[in-house]
Amino acid sequence: MAIERVGFVGLGIMGGPMAANLLKAGFRVTVWNRSPRRMEPLLELGASGAASPAEVAAASEVTVSCVTNSPDVEAVALGPGGIAEGAGPGSAYIDCSTISPGVAREVAAELAKRGIDMLDAPVSGGDVGAKAGTLAIMVGGEPAAFERCLPVLQGMGKTIVHVGPAGSGQVVKLCNQVAGGLNLLALAEAVSLARKAGVDPAKMLEVVGAGAAGSWMIQNLGPRAIAGDFAPGFMVGLMQKDLRLVLAEAAETDTPLPGTALVSQLFAVLQAEGRAGDGTQALVDVLRRLGGGED
Ligand SMILES: NC(=O)c1ccc[n+]([C@@H]2O[C@H](COP(=O)([O-])OP(=O)(O)OC[C@H]3O[C@@H](n4cnc5c(N)ncnc54)[C@H](OP(=O)(O)O)[C@@H]3O)[C@@H](O)[C@H]2O)c1
Secondary structure (H helix, E strand, C coil): CCCEEEEEEEECCCCCHHHHHHHHHCCCEEECCCHHHHHHHHHHHEECCCCHHHHHHHHCEEEEECCCCHHHHHCCCCCCCCCHCCCCCCCEEEEEECCCCCHHHHHHHHHHHHCCCEEECEEECHHHHHHCCCEEEEEEHHHHHHHHHHHHHHEEEEEEEEEECHHHHHHHHHHHHHHHHHHHHHHHHHHHHHCCCCCHHHHHHHHHHHCCCCCHHHHHHHHHHCCCCCCCCEEHHHHHHHHHHHHHHHHCCCCCHHHHHHHHHHHHHHHHHCCCCCEEHHHHHHHHCCCCCCC
């Protein structure tokens, strides 16, 4: 039977627009957010509000979450008033947060005991992709649960790939952060050299971005970076959270990731300066100062 009722827990930069797109796709959507003010725009669009993740799950066939890190997923899924308390057997839970693959496997195993299917389905595409409904979604879990939940995933994203059993979606997301982090460093170094050598960085990005070195980072974050617009799409603090997850997985699997370790150390400069809330494009400032420039 087609899924009609979808719940959403965690209406932040990503979750807010993802929930709005589920409404646009025609689902009946019930929402909850820890800070209630973030529920208001969704209620205005026609969502129903709930008092806890358990209430969201009780009202929904499929519940989606997009919260910050592993302990937050454990809290909203398994904690008091959590999704497991309200979800019936046969329902499904899709977690779109970026968390540890090991924790994703543990939560899936705990929910399976109660007859609830879980998919780990982290996303890529930033605030821009969340609003446009064009996210790339990498999904781990049982193939049958993936097939059943596909219409919900299609309401939030465009490229949706089932990549393996529970935890695999998170592993692929960590691979995404390796490539994304190094692309950010490439952008920051290219801007740094253009500035130091007296070339307009906007002209440089216009042509470099159209050639073989082009990237999502250059296209979407390049203009913000050179304009000094450091409002977050994706916050430095969240990137560091992800890079810590990457380096932990690398340690566990004996995978050398020298470039990623360097990117993480450069972001640590911004964190030490109290700029964890800036967007990741602020990496250009670190490179600028390494080159003797001022902010
Ligand atoms: N922003 C991006 O470009 C991007 C791209 C891909 C993936 N992601 C991933 O998506 C996830 C969300 O990122 P975001 O940018 O949307 O962050 P955000 O704007 O900070 O939103 C985080 C959301 O999680 C909620 N939350 C956190 N801890 C919680 C807890 N213990 N219990 C209940 N709710 C909790 C927050 O509630 P409050 O409102 O009460 O704080 C908020 O709704 C992260 O895992 C991030 O790594 C982000």
